[in-house]
Amino acid sequence: MVAQCVKCGNHKWNKKVEDNRITCPNCGYSWTFNKLPLFILTGCSGIGKTTTAHELMFSTEDIVVLDADFFFNIMPHETQDDYLQQVEKLEDLSKNIMQVGKPVLWAMAGNLDKLNGVYNRQFFSDIFCLALVCDEETLRHRMMQGRGIGDEEWIQSSIQYNNYFKTHTAINDMPFDVCDTEGKKIEEVVEDVKKWVTEKMARSK
Ligand SMILES: [Zn+2]
Incomplete structure (x- = not known):
């Protein structure tokens, strides 16, 4: 909706975005919009993304907190292109929500490598x-005792993903910061996430 041309009705994904101005290539009409950063809270399966996001949701009115599983549940998820389409939808929805003037944060385990590769990226x-x-x-304890997961393959893949985050700074072209939750209460982790968002918001202006 934010990128739909109200002058000629062009709803195609062919708009040009420069700074916070959208231009319709069909009729030349242009308009401004709220261009904000997009936030992703990631981590391996069982790390506590959902718990943290849930707590964050109720502890601030400054961030719109959502779960990327929403797209997994309603869209195909077999191929890499399916996941690319999910990311495209996630960013499409986010750019519209942001017009209220607040940033959007998604809890999302994978697909970080696809975030820069979609049409809607230009709106952030x-x-x-x-x-x-x-x-x-x-x-291991959280997965086995906390969530009752006994599938060793699942646990191992999660441990590997967790190690990846601890030993790298990016997945392909998408850099990430790290929040070590070891020994921290959920409230402390939530405060860390809020502080991180605030710092990034200030830097992104
Ligand atoms: Zn137009």
Whole structure:
């Protein structure tokens, strides 16, 4: 909706975006919009993304907090292109929500490498990712005791993903920051995430 031309009705994804101005290539009409950063809270399966996002949702009115599983549940999820389409929808929805003047944060495990590769990317000033990590034994405990997961393959893939975040700074062209949750209470992790968002917002202006 934010990118729909109200002068000629052009709803195609062919708009040009420069700074915070959208231009319709069909009729030349242009308009301004709220261009804000997009936030991603990531981390391996079992790390506590959903718990953190849920707590964050009720502790601030400054960030719109959502769960990317929404797209997984309603869209195909077999191929890489399916996941690219999910990311496209996520960014399409986000750019519209942001017109209220607040940033959007998604809890999202994967697909970080696709965030820069979609049409709707141009509607954000930046994309910032924060990966929650913890020690391997804590993760194993959380998955087995906390969530009742007995599938060793699942646990191992999660441990590997957690290690990746601890030993890297980017997935392909998407850099990420890291928040070590080891030994922290949920309230402390939520405060860390809020502080991170505030800092990034200030830097992105
Ligand atoms: Zn137009």
